[in-house]
Amino acid sequence: MPKRYLCAETVTIPEAGLPLALVPGTVTKRPQASPYDSIAALYDPWSASVTEDVAFYLEEARRSGGPVVELGVGTGRIAVPIAADGIRVLGVDSSRGMLDICARRAALAGVELDLRVGDLRAPPVDERVPLVICPFRSYLHLQTDRERRQALAAARDLLVPDGRLVFDVFTPGADDIDETHDRWLEREAGIWERAVWDTTARTLTLSVRGAETAETTMALAWIDPEEWRALLGESGFEIEECYGWFDRSPFTGGEDTIWVARRSS
Numbered sequence: 001m002p003k004r005y006l007c008a009e010t011v012t013i014p015e016a017g018l019p020l021a022l023v024p025g026t027v028t029k030r031p032q033a034s035p036y037d038s039i040a041a042l043y044d045p046w047s048a049s050v051t052e053d054v055a056f057y058l059e060e061a062r063r064s065g066g067p068v069v070e071l072g073v074g075t076g077r078i079a080v081p082i083a084a085d086g087i088r089v090l091g092v093d094s095s096r097g098m099l100d101i102c103a104r105r106a107a108l109a110g111v112e113l114d115l116r117v118g119d120l121r122a123p124p125v126d127e128r129v130p131l132v133i134c135p136f137r138s139y140l141h142l143q144t145d146r147e148r149r150q151a152l153a154a155a156r157d158l159l160v161p162d163g164r165l166v167f168d169v170f171t172p173g174a175d176d177i178d179e180t181h182d183r184w185l186e187r188e189a190g191i192w193e194r195a196v197w198d199t200t201a202r203t204l205t206l207s208v209r210g211a212e213t214a215e216t217t218m219a220l221a222w223i224d225p226e227e228w229r230a231l232l233g234e235s236g237f238e239i240e241e242c243y244g245w246f247d248r249s250p251f252t253g254g255e256d257t258i259w260v261a262r263r264s265s
């Protein structure tokens with residue numbers, strides 16, 4: 001039996017291992033709704049070296065007891081290990097291509113994920129949970145404070161009283177910008193990345209391309225940690241922790257911030 005997304009708009013996906021291109025009605029025939037669709041197959045090799053956050057989010061999931069909602073679940077890099085630990089995960093993502101890969105990855109790992117196509121500013125989830133996570137800088141896809149407020153309000157609405165929102169974001173340092181600006185760099189073997197930074201608008205236009213034809217360009221935007229702090233406060237959260245890295249060391253002014261915020265009643 002093919003697995004199915006458990007979403008309002010149910011999508012049949014192929015069994016693990018079957019090439020998507022050979023399956024009618026799957027990712028290859030869908031309109032491009034997300035810049036991630038065209039690089040979905042490239043995402044796992046592109047992010048292969050990003051492993052430092054997995055144990056951290058797994059620990060948060062265990063602490064919560066689950067279920068967990070992951071906003072911007074992507075290909076299940078974080079969700080699959082959590083589900084493999086016996087914790088139910090509902091994953092929301094706007095990219096059908098990423099969800100196809102995610103479902104296949106879950107099947108290969110022998111775990112169930114409840115995957116839904118949707119926007120993290122209005123996630124199609126009625127359930128209330130003790131933990132919402134948004135790993136690997138997915139909130140940088142939000143372009144304005146209005147969008148950030150919508151996203152934080154939506155995350156808050158998903159939480160039970162005292163539930164937690166845990167996410168990570170970054171604010172680029174001058175060195176990083178200087179070293180990478182407008183240059184194609186080989187991030188992983190055969191996978192190239194070009195970052196065009198606008199330090200006035202605080203936006204990053206990130207292009208990614210593989211050795212073959214896969215290519216995309218996506219828009220990201222950053223704000224300072226103090227601005228995240230203020231937005232969280234305004235959005236009904238109490239900040240429990242602001243780490244500077246996934247080893248739980250405190251934030252002391254680096255590029256990364258990892259927020260643990262509790263829904264205030």
Ligand SMILES: C[S@@+](CC[C@H](N)C(=O)[O-])C[C@H]1O[C@@H](n2cnc3c(N)ncnc32)[C@H](O)[C@@H]1O
Nearest residue numbers: 036072073074077093094095119120136138141
């Ligand atoms: C950097 S990836 C992170 C994926 C995964 N959380 C991980 O840790 O590997 C960002 C993900 O957020 C999704 N995304 C971006 N904007 C979104 C939105 N407005 N609503 C839902 N998903 C979104 C993308 O499709 C992509 O899968």
